[in-house]
Structures are given as structure tokens and as C-alpha cells.
Amino acid sequence: MPDLYLAPMAGITDQVFRRLCFEQGCDRATTEMVSAQGYLTAPPDRNAYRFLLARFPEEGPLAAQVFGSEPLFMARAAAKLTDLGLFSSIDINMGCPAQKVVGGQSGSALMKDPPLAAEIVRQVKRATPLPVTVKMRLGWDDAHKNAVDFAKALEAAGTDLLTVHGRTRAQQYAGKADWEMIAQVKQAVSIPVIANGDITDGQSALNALRVTGCDGLAIGRAALGNPWIFAEIKATLSGKPYTPPPFSQVIDTAMRQAREMAAWKGERSALLEMRKHFAWYTAGRRNSAQARTKVNLASSFDEVEALLRALDTPVPSPFYE
Ligand SMILES: Cc1cc2nc3c(=O)[nH]c(=O)nc-3n(C[C@H](O)[C@H](O)[C@H](O)COP(=O)(O)O)c2cc1C
CATH class of the missing domain: 1.10.1200.80 (Putative flavin oxidoreducatase; domain 2)
Structure with a gap:
């Protein structure tokens, strides 16, 4: 059975919501994104980070997601997150389209600078014994869909797993996710690839797996108000009927x-x-x-x-x- 991930969603995927998802069959989750620079410079009792990084002990495996553009800060943040002893991996955000994030050359802006993205991975790898994963998109815009080459560069830099959201930065969250291109990424690398985008129920999960050949699926918006989506997908993948809760x-x-x-x-x-x-x-x-x-x-x-x-x-x- 492929792993089902709860995709990170800022302002949503806190410990309370994640626990509900884990109870319904989610296998892995990620914290909300944390700014490397902000986290390194915040006073230790700063509420925002206490809340962003809180986890219930009974949750399943949890990645801490960090964003930034300075390899050194990213590495130091990864080391500090590792020292908390709460996380099973470090996930680097190379997909966020928000202006305040890409304005600082972070998030999906890193897809425009593969050498910098690879350097971030190399330095983060050196700073933590935990697996280092990356969440990326298909590219910046239609004219720059470099996901395949980008994924290869990240693999060469030591990335342990990739989650690919099948849209460009320019698409934000609109338009249809391109699973065919996720399939091309999967074919091009030998590390595990997780498909993300437009997986909304059991049938679409089945289709996404068939089209992409990926090792797992990450579910974002379809889990909102519906943590049972994980139970539904697991039932469908094992050929069992699913009844939604009353x-x-x-x-x-x-x-x-x-x-x-x-x-x-x-x-x-x-x-x-x-x-x-x-x-x-x-x-x-x-x-x-x-x-x-x-x-x-x-x-x-x-x-x-x-x-x-x-x-x-x-x-x-x-x-x-
Ligand atoms: C409100 C919201 C917040 C998000 N925050 C993050 C984030 O912090 N980090 C990240 O990598 N992706 C973030 N995403 C993107 C999702 O993880 C996911 O890639 C995207 O929603 C596509 O998957 P879906 O079609 O299953 O929703 C966010 C998406 C939404 C809708």
C-alpha cells in the first residue's frame, strides 16, 4: 500500500488536525512551514514557533517543513529542528507560490535557481542525520517547466524523497494538476516520489497512482473538513467499500x-x-x-x-x- 501523506497547509495542518487525519489512516504528515531565518532569530518562548512546531506524541511520523533561501540559515535551522527530537525528517519548501515567500527567493522561486536549491539540500544534509525531503512544483510557469531536470539536480545533491505538486508557480492552486509530468519526474529519478495535486477521493487516488507510478500520494485540500479522506482512499486501494460518516x-x-x-x-x-x-x-x-x-x-x-x-x-x- 503506498504511503498517504497529509500535504502541509499553513494555518491548517496543526497537531490537532493532523491527529484526526492520522486516526483515519494518514501515514505521514508535515508541520506548517517555518521560516529558517525567523526560527533562528526568534526568542525561545515565541508563541508562533511553539504552536507551529507542536506535536502530539501519538501522531505518526512527522516532517518539519522549513523555507528560506540562504543555505547556511537553512542548515542551522535544520540542525535546531533536529535537536528538538520531535521530527522524523526535514522537508524543504520549494513550492510555495506566495509573494512574501518568493520575494525572498524562497519557496517556488528556488525552482528558478537549481544550483542554489541543490546547495541548500547539500548543506541541510550535512547539518542533520534525518532524511531530507523536498516539496516542489512543475516549474515557475508554463515556459519554464523544469521539474525533471530540477528533480535530478536535487537527487544528485542528496535529497531522500520528493513530493511533486503537479502545477507551476504561475498556476498557484488553479487549473488541473498535470499528473503526466509528475510521471516524468518519477521516471527520471530513483528516489521515492510522492504525487500531489487534485487527489480528492478514492477514485482519483487510484487514477493518480496509475498515471504517475508514484510511491505515495499527498492530499491537501480534500482533507479540509474531511479527515476521512484517508480511510476512503485506503478502502478504495484495497478494493473495499467505503461509507462516509453520518x-x-x-x-x-x-x-x-x-x-x-x-x-x-x-x-x-x-x-x-x-x-x-x-x-x-x-x-x-x-x-x-x-x-x-x-x-x-x-x-x-x-x-x-x-x-x-x-x-x-x-x-x-x-x-x-
Ligand atoms: C491553504 C494552503 C496552505 C498551504 N501551505 C503550504 C505549506 O505551508 N507548505 C507547502 O509545501 N505547501 C503548502 N500548500 C500546498 C499544499 O501542500 C498542496 O501542495 C496543494 O494544495 C496541492 O494539493 P491538493 O490539490 O491536494 O490541495 C498549501 C496549500 C493550501 C491550499
Whole structure:
């Protein structure tokens, strides 16, 4: 069975959400991305990094993801992350399209500078005994789809595994992920390659594996409000039927996530952070748009729970009224 990864998502894949995914069959996950320079210069008690790097002991294997463009800072950050003793690998972000990241020549901007990207890998490798992995895209834009050569350069520099998001930087998150080109990367290197982009259910997972021939799959947005995606994919890959959870269980899970987050960060922060998760858990339900507006105004999780449970009340069918 190929490994299923929860793809890193900044502001989302914290320890609480990851644990839910691991419980549903996710095999490996990654922290939210951490700036090498910011992490090295932050005071030790800086909350942002405490939260970004927190992990529950019962989670499965977890990579720490770091971004930056200075090989020396990246190496020192990797060493410091390794010393925490919390992570099973170090993942280097070479895929983030955000302006504030590429502006500093980090994230997907590194795909424009393969020698620098390779130097970062070499120095990070020297700084940590942990496996060093890279998350990359297909290239900068349509005219510069250099994923195959880039992957080869990273392999030669010592990268232990690649995750390839089948889009260019210019595409951001739009358009269809190009699994054929991920297949070309897989063919070109002998290290494991994980396919990423547009894996949304059991059938698409099966298709992505068939097209790419990859060693594993990374799932991002399809896990939002749906940690059961991992159970669904595992069922499909082993030829078993999958039954999605009833909505009452979806609410139980949403509220569990909310209360665990509140115990960790306090109810005020958790209420704000959970708004987007509540919207994902209830997307597509009848009356969910109205409920969302009220959820966003709620001042306690008890209030939120009552609003969500009300969405579970069967709506009388117009045929029997
Ligand atoms: C809100 C959001 C935040 C993301 N943050 C990160 C990140 O911190 N590091 C990273 O490598 N990729 C990040 N990604 C990209 C995802 O890991 C993934 O590559 C992308 O969403 C495509 O996969 P999907 O089609 O399964 O969502 C982010 C994506 C989203 C939607």
C-alpha cells in the first residue's frame, strides 16, 4: 500500500488536525512551514514557533517543513529542528507560490535557481542525520517547466524523497494538476516520489497512482473538513467499500477539533481559527451558508455546537408536507 501523506497547509495542518487525519489512516504528515531565518532569530518562548512546531506524541511520523533561501540559515535551522527530537525528517519548501515567500527567493522561486536549491539540500544534509525531503512544483510557469531536470539536480545533491505538486508557480492552486509530468519526474529519478495535486477521493487516488507510478500520494485540500479522506482512499486501494460518516459524526469531529484547539490555544483564538474548519465540515449542507454567518458571530463553542447540530435536523420533504 503506498504511503498517504497529509500535504502541509499553513494555518491548517496543526497537531490537532493532523491527529484526526492520522486516526483515519494518514501515514505521514508535515508541520506548517517555518521560516529558517525567523526560527533562528526568534526568542525561545515565541508563541508562533511553539504552536507551529507542536506535536502530539501519538501522531505518526512527522516532517518539519522549513523555507528560506540562504543555505547556511537553512542548515542551522535544520540542525535546531533536529535537536528538538520531535521530527522524523526535514522537508524543504520549494513550492510555495506566495509573494512574501518568493520575494525572498524562497519557496517556488528556488525552482528558478537549481544550483542554489541543490546547495541548500547539500548543506541541510550535512547539518542533520534525518532524511531530507523536498516539496516542489512543475516549474515557475508554463515556459519554464523544469521539474525533471530540477528533480535530478536535487537527487544528485542528496535529497531522500520528493513530493511533486503537479502545477507551476504561475498556476498557484488553479487549473488541473498535470499528473503526466509528475510521471516524468518519477521516471527520471530513483528516489521515492510522492504525487500531489487534485487527489480528492478514492477514485482519483487510484487514477493518480496509475498515471504517475508514484510511491505515495499527498492530499491537501480534500482533507479540509474531511479527515476521512484517508480511510476512503485506503478502502478504495484495497478494493473495499467505503461509507462516509453520518453528519452527526462529522459534527462530533468538528467539535472535538474545536475543544482540543481551545485546550491548547484558549477558546478565543480557537473560535477564530475554527471558523474556516466549521465552514469546511458543513460545506454543501442545506442552510449551511446561514449557519456559517451565525457561527462566525458566536462567542462560545456551546453556541457553535447548537448551530451545527441544527443543520443535522432533517428538513421536511416538500412532497409529504
Ligand atoms: C491553504 C494552503 C496552505 C498551504 N501551505 C503550504 C505549506 O505551508 N507548505 C507547502 O509545501 N505547501 C503548502 N500548500 C500546498 C499544499 O501542500 C498542496 O501542495 C496543494 O494544495 C496541492 O494539493 P491538493 O490539490 O491536494 O490541495 C498549501 C496549500 C493550501 C491550499
